[in-house]
Amino acid sequence: MSPVQICSKDPSPLLLRGTVVIQLVVVLAAVMIKFSLPAHRVDLPRVSEAAPVDDMLVPTQAVEHLAMEDIVEEDPVSAPGQIGPRIMVYRVQSGDTLSRIWANVGAPTSGPVLAAKAFKAAGVSLSALRSGEDIELQISPVGDITALRKKLPEGRELLLDGDSNLGYTATVANPKIVKKERVASGTITLSFAKAAERVSVPANIVDELVDLFSSRVEFRKDLQRGDIFSVVYDEHVTKDGEFIKAGPIKAASLEKGGRTLYAIRYVGKDGKPHFYDQNGQPLGNSFLRYPLKFTRISSAFSYARFHPVLKKTRPHNGIDYAAPLGTPVRTVADGVVTHAGYSLSAGNWIKISHGDRYATDYLHLHRISSGIRKGVRVSRGQVIGTVGSTGLSTGPHLHFSFYDRGKYVNPLRNDLPTNSFAVEKISPAVLQASLDKLKQSQQIVRLASLLVGVRGS
Ligand SMILES: [Zn+2]
Known part of the structure; x- marks a missing residue:
């Protein structure tokens, strides 16, 4: 580990x-x-992570995070002497609903229903507001919310415009x-x-x-x-x-x-x-050395090891890659699936033949990807399943074996084959x-x- x-x-x-x-x-x-x-x-995923990196995480912003009680006003839009709208940064608390946000800033109670309608019309999920992230609110002189702005993943931005009397429109702006x-x-x-x-x-x-x-x-x-x-x-x-x-x-x-x-x-x-x-x-088109993405790998190979379930040392014809449950498993080269099924010791396992000479095994899978069954062609790097702990296994890991003419070889210690083909x-x-x-x-x-x-x- x-x-x-x-x-x-x-x-x-x-x-x-x-x-x-x-x-x-x-x-x-x-x-x-x-x-x-x-x-x-950009931080590399840690091997100890409990779950795969969530692509939908909202990018971290360099914004001062303010709790409800610390709300401060930024640059009033109005000139001195005039009263205009003000902008505040509001941190969405767990359990916040539109009603609670409106109530927390003292905006009219008619607003949340109209805002929800606008979000729905724009196809925006309200869960976007429950993530613990910051949103920007524009508050009118009479205390109504007249604009709401929130960052979304991939640089997009959610904008809500209007007021609690006439209603709101929501738009999602895509960045350049x-x-x-x-x-x-x-x-x-x-x-x-x-x-x-x-x-x-x-x-x-x-x-x-x-x-x-x-x-x-x-x-x-x-x-x-x-x-x-x-x-x-x-x-x-x-x-x-x-x-x-x-x-x-x-x-x-x-x-x-x-x-x-x-x-x-x-x-x-x-x-x-x-x-x-x-x-x-x-x-x-060389074989991939690692059936998991490199940044997910956490364990190395040994010929004789203490088997965690059988409680005895026995030859171990494979490499155990400990990785979080659900981590995608890739086939290391083009080939044809020769086995995809379940056994008591190997759990869900897949065998792939790569031409007459080479073959690879993938054991203890949580799931075998749909469409992966005997006779199906797969291409190098294709996801064939996910890391699991099925069969004789104490925790999520992939047992990966590599065979040359039916004999096990250690793919970490040997040169890997290359299929050369004509390209321009x-x-x-x-x-x-x-x-x-x-x-x-x-x-x-x-x-x-x-x-x-x-x-x-
Ligand atoms: Zn193993």
């Missing part, structure tokens, strides 16, 4: 004096500015989303996940990057302190700079023990993205531009690392 960790040593302390410190601060500041823009932070390219780069000190988190690379980009390189790298073991990753991807933000989503990865590199691996995305005439190496060679050539201009960006960002990180001595020893 230990978190992913590649190196347990802490970075060596900085021993810096005099002018060196000043120069270093200047260089570091420049590097930090370059790599910390925009300033949002701007796509910005971001180049992020970092040096591994403790683990790849930590290094990526430090430069605010979102979890979905971390997962995508791992999948790009996982057939060639075991991310939890092969990476060493001082290894460098770089990634170029699009960030989608509102015009106010609010983060909406990130992706896809356009190019990525991983410098590992002096050797650098590249993956550069190119969409050809077939309309599908393919990845290429630094020489323009297609990377092919990458445009030389795209290849060169991507390589330039990656190399430049590697260079900057390398310089910064040397300065802080992370690579020492």
